[in-house]
Amino acid sequence: MKNFLILPVCILLYLQLPAQTNNPVLLNIKNGKIEGYHDAQKNLNVFLGIPFAKPPVGDLRWKAPQPLEAWNGIKSTKKFGPSPVQANVFSDMVFRRDGQSEDCLYLNVWAPAGKSKEKLPVLVYFYGGGFVAGDGSEPRYDGAAMAQKGIVTVTTNYRLNIFGFYAHPQLSKESEYGASGNYGLLDQLAALQWVRDNIAVFGGDPEKVTIAGESAGSISVSAQMASPLSKDLIAGAIGESGAAIKPTLAPVSLAEAEANGKRFAEKAGYSSLAEMRNTSTEELFEKYKASEGFRFSSVIDGYFLPKPLPEIFRSRKQAQVPLLVGWNSAEIPGTSFMQGQPYSEENYINKVKQAYPEDYKEVLKLYPHSSKEEIEQSATALASDRFIAYSTWKWFDLQRKNSEEPVYRYLFSKIRPPLKTAAARQTQPAGAAHASEIPYFLGNLELTDEYAWTAEDYKVSKLIQQYLANFIKTGNPNSEGLPEWPSAKAGDASPPVLIMATESKVKEAEDDARYLFLDKAYGND
Structure with missing residues (x-):
């Protein structure tokens, strides 16, 4: 009986997977060769689960994303990579990914097949989920429909919750830029840098990149517009319901973020940063879930975000690009x-x-x-x-x-x-x-x-x-x-x-x- 109950769910997930053909598509990107596939029905070339930074595990937990090393041979990119570690907190989220892991820094590309006389515009989409959940493999974010309109479309993962936004005085001290937190936003920046360096191979124009997102993804778009590190990487922005401005997931001061992180470590029983890094993913995440009242915010760190967004925009230091923005008529009951x-x-x-x-x-x-x-x-x-x-x-x-x-x-x-x-x-x-x-x-x-x-x-x-x-x-x-x-x-x-x-x-x-x-x-x- 249990098998019959499970079967419809399995069929549903199968139907949501991208249609593949037997025709592989090989490309040579900055770090090596990748093999995706040609979707003949939609006339698209699809590459799923492309790594864009080193896995942020071990000593790289709570560090800015590090550049990938080149690989030998051909890397298969035909299925979504693991999602960031998260709890099942939103009932409307459906994932097509390969499990979840701290090793989650992968992106996906849908590109029109065939050669174009000109490089095509690019869309990079950031998922929502309150910075605690989400994944680039969700069916509602699938890039095929936009790619069929002549746009190279990218979805990307970024770290979440305690793994993506944890700040601590010791982390700031060891950092090259004297701050901590914002790792999820820095992951997005790394993805944009990867797009700049590689998207031409897929037929895209690195000078015509529009970033977009919904909810926390929209908040991310506003932050990337404001950051001195990313503002020159984008040519346009689309925001769907959300900006990193009070009262909506606005960044906090570094001092507040560090104090919050220090309180969490003490409550969780950790005596050092080394001990926290040596803790298993499962144990750390369980302690995070059990810690009532701890939410890790983005940070005004003097590096990715030098000031609150209103100050940055009023000084005209944000990305000077076209913006398409709005919200829904009944965001919440x-x-x-x-x-x-x-x-x-x-x-x-x-x-x-x-x-x-x-x-x-x-x-x-x-x-x-x-x-x-x-x-x-x-x-x-x-x-x-x-x-x-x-x-x-x-x-x-x-x-x-x-x-x-x-x-x-x-x-x-x-x-x-x-x-x-x-x-x-x-x-x-x-x-x-x-x-x-x-x-x-x-x-x-x-x-x-x-x-x-x-x-x-x-x-x-x-x-x-x-x-x-x-x-x-x-x-x-x-x-x-x-x-x-x-x-x-x-x-x-x-x-x-x-x-x-x-x-x-x-x-x-x-x-x-x-x-x-x-x-x-x-x-x-």
Whole structure:
């Protein structure tokens, strides 16, 4: 009986694996020869699990990624490498990888087959997962659909949680740059350096690299734009819900990060850095999971990030590149703000007073409450803004005011259809949920087939993909046959926003007063 229960899952995972042919594809990259395969159905060359740095294990645990040495012979790159070590914390994540390990620094490339007269634009996509989970092998991040539009597409792994963001005074002391933490972000930087050095072999243009990501991946994009180490490696940026700006996974000071790391070591019973490095992956990760209250953040380390992002952008020291950025209409349910209380006027007002005791009257005007339906909408909007929408708006606002490059803003409002399983059907959500846009953006609805997609969903996805492909190729999402998407100007009080929905259209921003209020509340103004 157990075998029959397992069989459908096995079939599902098999169907999500990239289709292969018997035709190998050999390439000679900087470190040696690799062998991928030709996907004849899609006319793509696919290379999975390419190492881009030395395995960060043993003495290299909690060190910046180190350059790979050359190898002899041919390295097979036909399956995804191991994912970073993580717990199963997000139910919507499905991996196609080969287990998990600290040895996780691998990337994947989908490239159009055949020779092009010109080098092709490149997309490098960073996965989300709150810097605690995620992997470049997820079906919703598959690069085939974008590659079929003439774009060399890359997904890359980076270290997570305690392995990717742990800081400690001893680690800072031994470092060449006098700081610690940010290893996951430095992994992303190493991947971008690998792209610069190798992507031409795959047909890509190292001078036309657009970076993109969702949630923690979007936060990563904002950080890579701000870093003096990576800003010159990119020609464009796409952010889907998230920026490394208070209150959303903003970097902390090195002193705070080191103190946090020191407290963890003491609580976990470690007396030295050497002891921590000699601890097995399993034991260290179990102690991390058991340690309540320890979350390791990105760091203002004076190396990768010299200052908070608002300061970097205001001084115009960020990457001066086109930016396409936005968020979803219902990033998080209003129940998270209500903390389980019913949507009544009394409950809502009380929650607003608790959150904003000095400014609750202003908040109630910005997020009104004239009916139960309006309360649900306002609670959802307030929860979403506090969670991730405001920080993304701030990134948008900083770039349009401190760059001559165009900035395009969207609001994704297409509500995802229900799951196919009848037991999972629920009431209509208030809007488009966090992360629901990913398969629409990357053209992977069919690879996330647990949802009851309709022709309408595929229509929306096709439109969005064309905007993104145009942007990656030219820095401008517009082309003939698409609704015109104007860029936002520095002085626009109500900047244009593309509403991505069943019928997409451009509107003037209606809710920026909310973000101006939160700007002051979070001290980012």
